[in-house]
Amino acid sequence: MKSLIFKKVSSFEKELIEKIFRLRFEVYALQCGFINEKDYPHGLEQDFYDEYSLHFGAFDPLGEVHGSVRMIMPNPKGYPIYQHVDPYLLTKVLPSGAKAAEISRLVISKRFGRKENLARRDQNFRRGVRPLFSAKGVTFKLCEQLTLQAIENNVTHVFALMERSLLVLLHKYGFEFNQFADPVDVFGMVYPCVADTNQIARALLEHSPQEEIPLTLALS
Numbered sequence: 001m002k003s004l005i006f007k008k009v010s011s012f013e014k015e016l017i018e019k020i021f022r023l024r025f026e027v028y029a030l031q032c033g034f035i036n037e038k039d040y041p042h043g044l045e046q047d048f049y050d051e052y053s054l055h056f057g058a059f060d061p062l063g064e065v066h067g068s069v070r071m072i073m074p075n076p077k078g079y080p081i082y083q084h085v086d087p088y089l090l091t092k093v094l095p096s097g098a099k100a101a102e103i104s105r106l107v108i109s110k111r112f113g114r115k116e117n118l119a120r121r122d123q124n125f126r127r128g129v130r131p132l133f134s135a136k137g138v139t140f141k142l143c144e145q146l147t148l149q150a151i152e153n154n155v156t157h158v159f160a161l162m163e164r165s166l167l168v169l170l171h172k173y174g175f176e177f178n179q180f181a182d183p184v185d186v187f188g189m190v191y192p193c194v195a196d197t198n199q200i201a202r203a204l205l206e207h208s209p210q211e212e213i214p215l216t217l218a219l220s
Contacts (some may be wrong), residue, residue, distance in 0.1 A: 003111070004059065006141040006144070008056055008145060008149055020065055020068040022044055023068055023109065027107040027109075027110070028107070047080075050070065051086070052073050053070040058068050063207060070104055071103055079193065080104060085184065090159060091190075098157050099154055101158055102158070108138055143175075148201075150197045155197055157194055157196055158194070160192075161184070162181075163190055179193050
């Protein structure tokens with residue numbers, strides 16, 4: 001982890017923000033085919049919600065981004081999850097006075113845990129060469145930064161559309177994301193989940209990524 005810097009990216013850091021948008025384009029358009037490359041002539045994936053989001057990135061010493069995630073704060077348009085899930089279902093599970101934010105656009109560079117790199121990584125393990133950082137480790141550290149900022153901004157709960165594989169993994173490490181609505185098809189089946197930010201903070205203190213576990217794109 002020593003060769004990556006995990007940080008919140010300010011809206012004034014235009015170059016770093018653009019690198020995050022470019023990574024999202026590479027993952028969603030070029031790697032996964034979720035969006036049409038031709039609809040993004042500048043190679044940047046961004047939307048209305050970015051203006052109302054806190055952005056987090058994993059950067060190497062040269063400033064290249066290897067992973068990112070955003071937390072969408074309360075805003076005039078609501079949240080993208082409302083396009084797929086009845087907002088009433090979320091309000092039912094939130095306590096009175098809760099301040100909620102949506103986690104989305106979690107992307108990890110293809111060098112971390114992508115299927116096309118598994119064979120190369122297996123060869124490295126057989127030669128006794130361990131990767132400097134793992135997809136799991138990058139995800140944990142991004143989650144850590146996001147959680148710290150959530151608490152600092154008085155966000156009591158976070159919610160997301162989450163693949164089952166990530167939901168199971170996060171539960172394994174004590175992150176109590178609870179499903180609050182039926183799964184929906186958003187580039188594959190995803191589960192609407194909500195979690196208490198203080199509980200996530202406690203889990204982060206208790207667990208750290210010790211072993212290499214490949215992750216695929218999990219939050220949309």
